[in-house]
Amino acid sequence: MQHALDIEGEKIKPTYSGQIAFCAFCKEKVIGKCGKIYIWHWQHAHNANCDLWKEAETEWHRSWKNKFPSEWQEKIIKKNNEKHIADIFTDNGIVIEFQNSMISSSTIAEREMFYEKMIWVINAQTFKNNLITENKSDKHLAEIDYRYSVQRTSLQQYNSIELQNIKRKSKSLSSEIQNRENDLSLLKSLTDIFSFDNKNAETFVERIIKIWESENLFVEPSLVDITNDAALISKKPFFKLLGELKRNKYFLSVAIENSVEIEQLYKERADLEADLDNLKPALKEELKFVASQFLKREDEITQLSRVIAFFKSExxxxxxxxxxLKGSIDNYITTNLKILEANFDEERNKIIKDKDKLTLSWKHERKSWASAGAPIFFDIGDDTLLYKYPDNKVCVVKVIDFLHKYSKNDNKY
Ligand SMILES: [Zn+2]
Structure with missing residues (x-):
C-alpha cells in the first residue's frame, strides 16, 4: 500500500526506507520501503491480519493505483460491520479493483455484491497469449450474404414444381386439342363435298342422277372420285342405255312422220326408258352406298367435336x-422476400454496428471471469486494455481513454 497513517492519524506516503507508520485498515505497524526499483510503499511489519481480500501487492497494482488521484486510492469502505480496502474509489462512487491473480467465481460474486458499483481491471499480461481476438465481422457479413442469397433463390423457386406441372398439363392439352382439330378438319374435308346436298345421301343421289340424265354431264371435280367409284357397277349399263336413248332421240328427230320406222323408234324408246327406270334403283343404292362411306364420318366429326370441346374446357x-397459382405464389414470394430482406438488413446492420468489436476466444478459458457481472477490462500491456462486452465481444481501449472516462463524471462502459 502507498498510504498509511502517522501518529497524528494523518494519511501519509512513505518518504524514506524504514519510516514507521500505521495501517489505516488494521492499525498494525507498517514500514516505509523507498528503494530505487519499486514504487515507494508501506509494508506491514509482521504478517498482519489485514484485509483478507487484498492479495500480495505487486508493482502492477501500485502503478495502476498511481494513475488515479491520491485521495481515490486505497479507500476503506465500511458496510454492514464489514470493511474492505478498495483499490480505487472514484468521485462517482465506482470501485476499481485491480486483480493480478486468479480468483474463484464465488469470490468475484462476493466482491461485486459488497462494492456494488465496481469494475475489474485484470492483469492479462501474463496470459494475453491465451486470449485470441479477431475481427469476424467481414466473415460474418460474407456468411449472411451467402445464407440470404441461398434463401432468396429457394424462395424464388418456391412451388415451381407444382407450377411446372400445371404448365406441362397446359402444354399437353393444347397439343391434344391441336391434333384433334387437325383430324377434324381432315374429316370435314371428306364430308364437306356433300355440303351442297346438306350432307344428305338421298339428295346427293338425286342430284347426280339428274346430272347424268341431263345433256350437261359436268360434275364438280371434287365429286369425280365418288362418281367414278368402282362400287358403281350399274353405272356402265346405265350410261350405255343413256347413249342408246340419245341416239334414239336423234333418229326420231330425223325420221319421216307416220312411218313404220317412227313407230319402231317409239317402241325402242319406251323399252330404253323402261330399262333405265329398272336400272335406276340399283344405281341409286350403289351411289348412296358410296356417299354413305363418306357421310358416316359425320358421326366421328360430332364425337371429335365433343372431345375437343371437353379438352378446351379442361x-x-x-x-x-x-x-x-401464379398469383398466390407471387404473393407468397413478395411477402416473404420482404420479411427476408428486413431480416437480412437487421442482421447486417447489427454486424456493421459492431464491426469494430473483436470476438474473444480463450485458448483455455478462465471460466471464473465468465460469471462476473461487473465490467471487465483486461490489461494486455502496451497501455492497452480489452473491454469485454457481455456477448463475449471485446474492443480495444487505450489506458489513457480509460482514465479519461473514469476520472470524469461520466462512464460509458
Ligand atoms: Zn493492515
Whole structure:
C-alpha cells in the first residue's frame, strides 16, 4: 500500500526506507520501503491480519493505483460491520479493483455484491497469449450474404414444381386439342363435298342422277372420285342405255312422220326408258352406298367435336388454376422476400454496428471471469486494455481513454 497513517492519524506516503507508520485498515505497524526499483510503499511489519481480500501487492497494482488521484486510492469502505480496502474509489462512487491473480467465481460474486458499483481491471499480461481476438465481422457479413442469397433463390423457386406441372398439363392439352382439330378438319374435308346436298345421301343421289340424265354431264371435280367409284357397277349399263336413248332421240328427230320406222323408234324408246327406270334403283343404292362411306364420318366429326370441346374446357380450367397459382405464389414470394430482406438488413446492420468489436476466444478459458457481472477490462500491456462486452465481444481501449472516462463524471462502459 502507498498510504498509511502517522501518529497524528494523518494519511501519509512513505518518504524514506524504514519510516514507521500505521495501517489505516488494521492499525498494525507498517514500514516505509523507498528503494530505487519499486514504487515507494508501506509494508506491514509482521504478517498482519489485514484485509483478507487484498492479495500480495505487486508493482502492477501500485502503478495502476498511481494513475488515479491520491485521495481515490486505497479507500476503506465500511458496510454492514464489514470493511474492505478498495483499490480505487472514484468521485462517482465506482470501485476499481485491480486483480493480478486468479480468483474463484464465488469470490468475484462476493466482491461485486459488497462494492456494488465496481469494475475489474485484470492483469492479462501474463496470459494475453491465451486470449485470441479477431475481427469476424467481414466473415460474418460474407456468411449472411451467402445464407440470404441461398434463401432468396429457394424462395424464388418456391412451388415451381407444382407450377411446372400445371404448365406441362397446359402444354399437353393444347397439343391434344391441336391434333384433334387437325383430324377434324381432315374429316370435314371428306364430308364437306356433300355440303351442297346438306350432307344428305338421298339428295346427293338425286342430284347426280339428274346430272347424268341431263345433256350437261359436268360434275364438280371434287365429286369425280365418288362418281367414278368402282362400287358403281350399274353405272356402265346405265350410261350405255343413256347413249342408246340419245341416239334414239336423234333418229326420231330425223325420221319421216307416220312411218313404220317412227313407230319402231317409239317402241325402242319406251323399252330404253323402261330399262333405265329398272336400272335406276340399283344405281341409286350403289351411289348412296358410296356417299354413305363418306357421310358416316359425320358421326366421328360430332364425337371429335365433343372431345375437343371437353379438352378446351379442361384447358380453360387449367389456365385459370395456373393464373391463380401464379398469383398466390407471387404473393407468397413478395411477402416473404420482404420479411427476408428486413431480416437480412437487421442482421447486417447489427454486424456493421459492431464491426469494430473483436470476438474473444480463450485458448483455455478462465471460466471464473465468465460469471462476473461487473465490467471487465483486461490489461494486455502496451497501455492497452480489452473491454469485454457481455456477448463475449471485446474492443480495444487505450489506458489513457480509460482514465479519461473514469476520472470524469461520466462512464460509458
Ligand atoms: Zn493492515
Amino acid at each position: 384447358s380453360e380450367e387449367n389456365d385459370k388454376e395456373l393464373q391463380q
